[in-house]
Amino acid sequence: MSYFKEIAVGFWSLLAGMAVTIRYFVKPIVTVQYPREKIQMSPRYRGYPQFIIDPETQTHKCIACDMCARICPSQLITVEGTKFPGEKQKRATQYLHEHQYCSLCGLCVEVCPTTALDFSKVYTLAGFRREDFVIDHLILLQARQKTAGLPITKIPTAEEVAAAIAAEAAAKEAKEKAAKAQAEAKKAAEANAAPAKEDKE
Numbered sequence: 125m126s127y128f129k130e131i132a133v134g135f136w137s138l139l140a141g142m143a144v145t146i147r148y149f150v151k152p153i154v155t156v157q158y159p160r161e162k163i164q165m166s167p168r169y170r171g172y173p174q175f176i177i178d179p180e181t182q183t184h185k186c187i188a189c190d191m192c193a194r195i196c197p198s199q200l201i202t203v204e205g206t207k208f209p210g211e212k213q214k215r216a217t218q219y220l221h222e223h224q225y226c227s228l229c230g231l232c233v234e235v236c237p238t239t240a241l242d243f244s245k246v247y248t249l250a251g252f253r254r255e256d257f258v259i260d261h262l263i264l265l266q267a268r269q270k271t272a273g274l275p276i277t278k279i280p281t282a283e284e285v286a287a288a289i290a291a292e293a294a295a296k297e298a299k300e301k302a303a304k305a306q307a308e309a310k311k312a313a314e315a316n317a318a319p320a321k322e323d324k325e
């Protein structure tokens with residue numbers, strides 16, 4: 125009797141298994157043939173933060189204010205920038221993001237005063253070394269501009285940065301000197317005016 129019972133149980137489990145197989149056989153396929161196929165990430169997906177390309181200037185809007193670097197809980201952002209002659213604001217000359225430490229908290233994106241950052245939709249991240257996840261945002265921007273057929277934003281050389289810093293320091297010194305000379309002239313004029321007033325009295 126137990127022999128026939130075992131056969132019946134085995135047959136029933138076979139049917140149950142086949143039912144699952146048949147059910148999935150007729151369902152739409154959800155498997156993505158990666159890497160030949162790529163999926164569209166949802167609008168709220170957070171890949172690594174990256175520069176927004178301003179549609180007006182076709183470049184980034186980073187003014188190297190350092191606010192993102194200071195607010196980052198993982199302290200993984202390094203920003204350097206300077207003010208070039210003829211420009212009103214500072215401009216980023218280096219922006220490094222060590223993505224291996226990033227929690228994607230979004231504080232850097234939220235704090236940015238010029239809305240220079242957003243999250244990329246990149247999910248294909250793999251590497252063998254930590255350095256593979258260090259992202260130079262200016263180089264990444266150049267690659268994205270090239271792909272989109274936009275003008276490439278030049279990264280200033282060390283010499284250009286040094287010259288800009290020297291020019292800014294010289295301009296600041298000249299401004300301070302002019303202010304000091306103006307203050308001294310005003311003081312001298314007041315000193316000359318005082319005895320004249322006493323003589324009249």
Ligand code: SF4
Nearest residue numbers: 196226227229230232
């Ligand atoms: S998302 Fe958060 S952890 Fe990542 S870089 Fe921005 S502030 Fe830092």
Ligand code: SF4
Nearest residue numbers: 186187189190192236
């Ligand atoms: S907060 Fe914005 S503007 Fe300031 S350094 Fe970061 S990305 Fe650049």
